Amino acid sequence: xxxxxxxxxxxxxxxxxxxxxxxxxxxxxxxxxxxxxxxxxxxxxxxxxxxxxxxxxxxxxxxxxxxxxxxxxxxxxxxxxxxxxxxxxxxxxxxx
Amino acid sequence: xxxxxxxxxxxxxxxxxxxxxxxxxxxxxxxxxxxxxxxxxxxxxxxxxxxxxxxxxxxxxxxxxxxxxxxxxxxxxxxxxxxxxxxxxxxxxxxx
Numbered sequence: 001x002x003x004x005x006x007x008x009x010x011x012x013x014x015x016x017x018x019x020x021x022x023x024x025x026x027x028x029x030x031x032x033x034x035x036x037x038x039x040x041x042x043x044x045x046x047x048x049x050x051x052x053x054x055x056x057x058x059x060x061x062x063x064x065x066x067x068x069x070x071x072x073x074x075x076x077x078x079x080x081x082x083x084x085x086x087x088x089x090x091x092x093x094x095x096x
Numbered sequence: 097x098x099x100x101x102x103x104x105x106x107x108x109x110x111x112x113x114x115x116x117x118x119x120x121x122x123x124x125x126x127x128x129x130x131x132x133x134x135x136x137x138x139x140x141x142x143x144x145x146x147x148x149x150x151x152x153x154x155x156x157x158x159x160x161x162x163x164x165x166x167x168x169x170x171x172x173x174x175x176x177x178x179x180x181x182x183x184x185x186x187x188x189x190x191x192x
Contacts, residue, residue: 004152007145014142021134034127038117046110049103056100 012065019072023079032080040077047073108161115168119175128176136173143169 001009026032047070054062097105122128143166150158 004149007152008149011142011145011149014138014145018135018137018139018142021138022132025132025134026130029130031130034122034125034130036118036121038121039114041114042110042117043114046107046114049107049110053100053104053107056103 009061012061016065016069016072019069019076023072023075026076026079030079030083032083035076035080037077037080040073040080044070044073044077105157108157112161112165112168115165115172119168119171122172122175126175126179128179131172131176133173133176136169136176140166140169140173 026035047066051063051066051070054060054066122131143162147159147162147166150156150162
């Protein structure tokens, strides 16, 4: 493995692992007001395309890293949507 | 350009552009409580390594996409740190 390869693998590991603390924080606190729906909508779509790109090339490192990132980003996106929907419903129903 | 190349370029554009609405939301609202410091610390480091990887390979698409993502992720990380530092100082000084 070249030095460039090693840097690439470390980079891929970090940019995927980074979403673990965000997913855990959001699951724990349900605090999604400062999280951008636009970001997670576009990002999740982009990562799904990275996964398709990896599958098209048959490149396992790209497939594995992006499958993991997709699962984490989709979790955060789902929490953003479901928590805000519940908050809107609660407000509309007078906090019941 | 192959179909796989086209998917790769679209994927890179989306995963970079995704951070624009998050950076704008955070600049506008200063609402950083739900944003994970761990995520942006690790992610910014990972993107800096992707940039180093692109420079090592001399691959301009990797360099350009990651330079843009690095600027956006570093902006969000800086806002997270500076806004929470100011909030802590304000609380400590009795809201002055």
